[in-house]
Amino acid sequence: MRTATALSPAPLLRPHLPLWLVITMACLASFMVVMDGSIVNVALPAMQRDLHLSHEAQQWVIDAYLLSFGGCMLLAARAGDLYGRRPVLLAGLFLFTLSSLAGGLASGAALLLAARAVQGVGAAVLATSSMTLVLAATHHDKQARASALSLWAALNSAGFALGVVIGGVLTEGAGWRWVMFVNVPVGLALMAGIASSLLAPAAQTARPRLDVPGALASTLGSALLVYGITQSTALGWCSPLVLGALALALGLWVLFVVIERRSASPLVRLSIFRLPGLAVGNLLMLGLGALLAASIYLISTSLQQVAGYGARETGLAMLPMGLMLAAVRLLFTKTIGAGTGRRLPLWGALLAAAGLAWLGRLPAQAAFMHDVLGPTLLVGTGLGLLILAATHAVTSGVPMQDAGLASGLANTARQLGGALGVAALATLAGAIVQEQPTGIDAQSAVLAGNHAAFFTAAGLALLCGLVSLRLGPPA
Known part of the structure; x- marks a missing residue:
């Protein structure tokens, strides 16, 4: 494989180091973040018993992470463009690793919640x-970029399912603290690898200033949007607190657009x-984030609260779906990249919708082989095709100087979509239960509530399929 120096006039790697090294480190960092999003959910009941968490504190173990994660995404992406990949990535790894250690050592709710909030900031950077x-590493080689992004996206998908499995194993075998401690050795190894492999950014005589007003508006707007969405599950969409948070978020995002239009060095160059x-790719990312997060949530709650599966069994039952997500991305990367699979996203939407509708008939006594494996494989295949197309759309033809911005927009859309999807479908399921x-x-x-949510998710999958028809040929 070629080295980074052969691909870019401004080398990212130290001389004579292979390109696969930086790709491996990038994939591992992303995998760790994605896995953390599901691994902690499994450990929540054990955390609650050990630290005597209230119901509100238990919910905030998740929400504190989501708020800082979603809120800091655009700021973290722009910082990498301005200050260099190496220092920003090292800073994110340091925050994520240190907060994971602090969370594992927490003796009460306050320290655990603070650690989760800081961990979300580090996760946004990673x-x-x-x-x-x-x-950046594959900027001048389209085939290398397509293959690397396929691997990166595949590991992201596998991280969701593997996080549930690993979380169940660690919680039952070593205790809940190890779902936090597991990040520490990986984070330290990545810090050593990044520090020794990546070149420091070249000194710049005139570096653009960080758009502080835009950063504040986008960060607070994203955080309030995530807060309003996550609180809607418990308080309802008509709650004054939820409506107030969403209204403030909307106002801040309008202010953000005004600031960006007038700024000499905007956080997000609107052009x-x-x-x-x-634009279409990010809209797809929003819908796919909602579908993926909501599917995992609904399948997990159906199996554990209705079918009687344990945490470990639930993770194992969802593993084929995660593996299929990963496999599809690896198998169809060249097809999507070459533009010969223009209708594959639509077929993916139809498969995902069929699988979700099948899950909408899930019986109370669900047998894995008969009732779970088939529909989850369909969902994994369909979403894999859709996400592959969306990832290609938001990265194809992006200039190197905008790589961080494009990444930030895509990750923000996926993150906000995930929060919105879980909140909306959980609220719908709760209303049906009542x-x-x-x-x-x-x-x-x-089960009746989850059935309604599964059918609604199937409709959203079909809508994503229609949106995918707006994707043009590859750049």
Whole structure:
């Protein structure tokens, strides 16, 4: 394989180091972040028992992470463009590793929640910097970029399912603290690898200034949007707190657009949306983030709360879906990149919709081989094709100086879509549960709610398929 010096006039890697090294480190950093999003969910009941967490504190173990993660995404992406991949990635790894250690050592709710908030900031840096690293390292080789992005995206997909499995194994075998501690040795190894492999950024005589007003508006707007969405699950969409947070978020995003139009060095150069496929690709990312996160949530709750699966069994049952997501991305990368599979995203939407509708008939006594494996394989295949097309759309033809911005936009869309999808479908499922006739058992009520949510998700998959028809030929 070629070295980074052969691909870019401004080398990213030290001389004589192979390109696969930086791609491996980028993929591992991204995998760690994605896995952390699901691994902690499995450990929540054990955290609650050990630290005597209230119901609100238990929810904030997830929400504190999501708020800082979603809120800091664009800022983290732009920082990499301005200050260099190496220092920004090292800073993100340091924050993520240190906060993981602090969370594992937490003796109470306050320290655990603070650690999760800082961990979200580090995760925002890693999520954007890892994708940017792949884009920058393979900028002048389209085939290398397509293959690297395929591997990066495949490991992202596998991370969701593997996180549930690893979380269950660690929680049952070593205790919940190890779902936090597991990040420490990986983070330290990555810090050593990045520091020794990547070149420091060249000194610049006139570096553009960071758009502080735009950064504040986007960060606060994203955080309030995520906050409003996550709180809607417990408080309802008509809650004054939820409506107030969403209204403030909308106002801040309007202010952000005004600031960016007037800024000499904007955080988000609005003209980037003129690139072919970028706007449609990010819209797809939003919908796919909602579909993937909501599917994992609904399948997990159905298996654990209704079918009686344990945490480890649930993770193993969802593993084929994650592996299929990864396999599809690896198998169809060249097809999507060459433009010969223009209708593959539509077929993917149809497969995902069929699998979700099948899950909408999931029985209370669900057998894995008969009721779970088939539909989850369809969902994994379909979403894999859609995500592959969306990833190609948001990265194809992006200039190197905008690699961080493109990564930040794509990751922000996916993150916000995930929060919105879970909140909206969980609220729908809860409303259906409340409408069940008096006397029905709790498991049947939960299953009825999840059935409605699965059918709604199937409709969203079809909508994503229609949006995918707007994708143009590859750049």
